[in-house]
Each structure stands twice: as structure tokens, then as C-alpha cells.
Amino acid sequence: MAIHYQCRHCRTKLGSLSDRAADSEQLGFHSLTEDEQHKMIRYDTKGDIHVDVICEDCEQTLAENPDYHQYESFLQ
Template sequence: MSLYYTCRHCGVCLGMLPKQSVKIEQLGFELLNSQEYQEMITTDPLGNIHVTIVCDDCESALRSNPNLHGMDYIIQ
């Protein structure tokens, strides 16, 4: 199982942790409520975990343009 972090708005891969270096218990996923977990974390058929987060560029765009919060993809 590898762990992939991807921006939920622009789709950029922000990082990947290979299965040898990941201990799921150390990632803090238990701090998420069930809705947050369902929105942010998925598992593919190979057992890889995909976490969607917001990258710095999209966070900056959202801060500067609050009207973008309702959009799924803010950077085209």
C-alpha cells in the first residue's frame, strides 16, 4: 500500500509515500470525523490510499477569491 496526496482542486500530485515507509497508525486519520474521512480518503483496487487535500496555490486562490469555494476545480 502506497499513499498518494493530491490537490482536490487542481489535481496536482503533491506527494507519495511508498508502502515500506507508511504506517497508517502514524498518519492521524483517526482524528477525522466520518464525513471528513469519506470526503478526503479513498482506496484503490490495489490497496493504495489516496488523500485529497488543498495545495498552497489553490489555498491562496481561495483566500483571495472567496467566491471560488463552491467550485470543485478552481484552476483549469
């Protein structure tokens, strides 16, 4: 089981932790609200965890275009 991080906007793969080297508390998942966890974290049939975050490029775009925050994803 692994944990995979990808940008929720551009879908760029940002990194992975193999063999679940950390539990959800060590990763900070416990500090997310239930709604945030539901939106950001998915589990696949192999037991891998997929976490949607925002990459630096998309974060910069959001900073330059604050109105984009209203969209779940501003790239298609």
C-alpha cells in the same frame, strides 16, 4: 501499498509514501470526521490510499477568493 496525496482542485500530485510507512492514526486520519474521511480518502483495488488535500497555490486562490469555498472544486 502506498499513500498518494493530490490537490482536490488542480489534481497536482503532491507526494506519496511508499509501502504504507505510517498507519491512519499516525497520518491523523482519525481526527477527521466520518464525512471528511469519506470526502478526502479513497482506496483503490491495489490497496493504495489516495488523499485529496489542497495545494499551496489553490489555498492562496481560496484566500483571495473566499466565495470559492462553496465549490467542491473550483477548477474543472
